[in-house]
Amino acid sequence: MENNIKAKEFLSKTKANDRIVEVKTGIATNVNEKSFSLGIDVNGIEQVTPIFEDFSGTQTNIVAKSSYFTVKAGVHTHSPGGAAPPSATDIYSFMKANDTNSEFTLYYTISYDGNDYVYSIIDQINSKVLLLLIPKMNILIINMEVGYMEML
Structure with missing residues (x-):
């Protein structure tokens, strides 16, 4: 529950909200993903x-560290022509x-279809174990209806 509150707090702050307005502008027609990171x-x-804007049509950068502030979260968009909900690549990158x-x-996906998603890591140890168990070359299937991941 605490991370849910934190997730809402971050997005409601002035600078984050201004960036969200920027990345959402034209999202329904812009084929390039956009992203930014935020923190304190x-x-x-x-x-x-x-x-950051990706012109290859795949995925934009995630800034995980900054020498100017502590990065706490990332935000990126999903553009038309791709999946609306978060992808396995999004989760792996996060x-x-x-x-x-x-x-x-915290990692947010703002989708062209009007839906917004946020992922939260609340257990560092299990997150690191899962990352070790999922080599990048494996294909992840995310079943959004029941909320679990499986490897093919």
């Missing part, structure tokens, strides 16, 4: 990265970002 600096002040920075515990 040493004074506890909210900070965000610039928006877990890798968390492996790089254990404070990176």
Whole structure:
């Protein structure tokens, strides 16, 4: 429950909200994914990265660490022509970002179909174990109806 509150808090802050407005602008027709990361600096002040845009049609960058602030979360969009909900690649990328920075515990997907999703890591140990068990080359299937992942 605490991470759900944290997730809502982060997105409601001014800088994050401004970035969300920017990445959502034209999302229904823009085929490029966009992303940014957010967190807090040493004074506890909210900070965000610039928006990154992917022009290859695959996936945009996730900034997991910054020398200017502690990155706590990442946000990215899903554009038309791809999957609306989070993909297995999204989850794997999120877990890798968390492996790089254990404070990176929230990852948002803003979809072109109007739905928004957030993933949260609440158990660092199990997240790291799962990351070791899922080599990047395996195919993950995410069953959104029942909420579990399976490997093929």
